[in-house]
Amino acid sequence: MNLLHITATHLRLEGGIPVVLNKLVSAQNRIQGVQSKVLSLTSDIKDIDSPYFIHIKKEQLEEYLTQNRPDAVIIHSFYYIQYNWVSKVLNKKNIPYFIEPHGSFGREALKKSQFKKWIANHFIFKRLIKRAKGFVFLNDQEKKQSIFITKNDIIIPNGIDISTIKSPLETTKEIKNKIYFIGRYDINHKGLDYFLEALKILDKEKYNLEVSLFGKGTDEAIRYIEDAIKKFSYIKVYLNSSISGQEKDNLLEQNAPMILTSRYEGFPMTILEAWSYGNPCIVTYGTNVSLEVSENNLGWVTDLNSFNIANCIKKALIDYNKDREGYIKRCKRYVEQHYNWEEIAYESYEKIKYSLELFKK
Known part of the structure; x- marks a missing residue:
């Protein structure tokens, strides 16, 4: 089977979709009889150290599809005007495609820039949606939240590289009353307005807590966070830039609860990463x-x-400090059992293969 993933997103490895695609296609190519590639429409592939990523000019797409005809295409994310042109070419060459919205079709996600997205869905991207053979969701909850569904929709979760998971018995020194956040400093999307207000409540209670924030955002978002945390007297909040590589590993190995108060998500990789470290x-x-x-x-x-x-923060820290080792073991074991990239890659192959067989009947 020849699979082609198409993306118009950036390819910086701190982002969720590039990381997911890098791991997924590598695992798919280890399946006998499967060839899987990622075609980047806009971004240079120099940041991705992978032989499975390619970047071609717009006018070369039709020729590429002729010479390397895929059995199925998966279009990742959604609100990119380039995808209309891709859909037209795929439809012309009778190549079936799925759309993997990564949370973009959720009701909460659509509340942001609601009018613009309504216009886009009903006029600009109407044919793109209609021509899709189905949608790929990351879990049941994303599917239930989606405003678009078909009878051919499939669920393929994100995964984690389980080779990086250490034994559950390898724990570090106990750390009390610390939590951390990793993600974009998007006040609305990540629910940081509610989170910071919750910290304000705890600060008034003179609650002892250290919070480490890691991410990147607009100057406006960073000022919003800075203005909030400078008013705290008891809670210590450390505002940091985005984190990756060994620095990120060192943070996650400290073993502390992570917090994510998002209004909407597809399937947050930061949660899987947190669990994989316990x-x-x-x-x-x-x-x-x-x-x-x-x-x-x-x-x-x-x-x-x-x-x-x-x-919830107070309860979490009480529970965690009572059963720290239990939480660490459960989280690591759960990821090992349910989010192995090798198994997810094979599951994706089987589900796409089954859907293609249904189309032929």
Whole structure:
């Protein structure tokens, strides 16, 4: 089977989609009889150390598809005007394609720039959506939140490189009353307005807590965070730039709960990374992993309410300090059992193959 993933996103490795595609196609190419490539429409591939990524000019696409005809194409993310042209070429050559929206079709996600997205969905991208053979969702919760569904939709989760997971018995010194956040400093998307308000509540209670924030954002977003945290008297908040490589490994190995208060997500890789290091997570329902967290005791779930987030943080740290080793073992074991890239790659191959067989009937 010849698979082609197409993306118009950036290819910086701190971003979720490039990391996912790099790992997924590498694992897919280890399956006998499968050839998988990633075609970048806009970004240079120099930041990706992979033989499976290619970048060609727009006018070369039709020729490329003729010489390297894929059995199926997966278009990643959604609101890129280039995808209309891609859809037209694929339709002309009768090549089936799926759209993997990575959270873009969720009801909460569509509330941001709501009118523009309504126009885009009903006029600009109408044919792109209609021509798709189906959609690829990252989990059941993303599918349930989607405003677009077909009878051919499939679920393929993100994964993690389990070779990097250390033994659950390898724990570091105990750290009390510390939490961390890794992600974009997007105030609305990541629910940082509610999170910072929750910290304000805890600060008024003279609660002892250290919070480390890692990410990047607009100057406006960073000023928003700085203005909030400079008013705290008791809670210590460390605002840092984005983190990667060995520095990120060192942080995650310290073993402390991670917090993610997003209004919406597709499937946050930062959660998988946290679990793989044994770090349970404080999450909102918008993260799309709340069921997994609650059903498998991998952290704590709160709704998007500042008082409830504040109370959840306090409960989380009490629970964590009572059963730190238990949380570390459960999180690592869960990732090993459910999010191995090798198994996910094979599952993706089987599901796409099955869908293609249905199209031929």
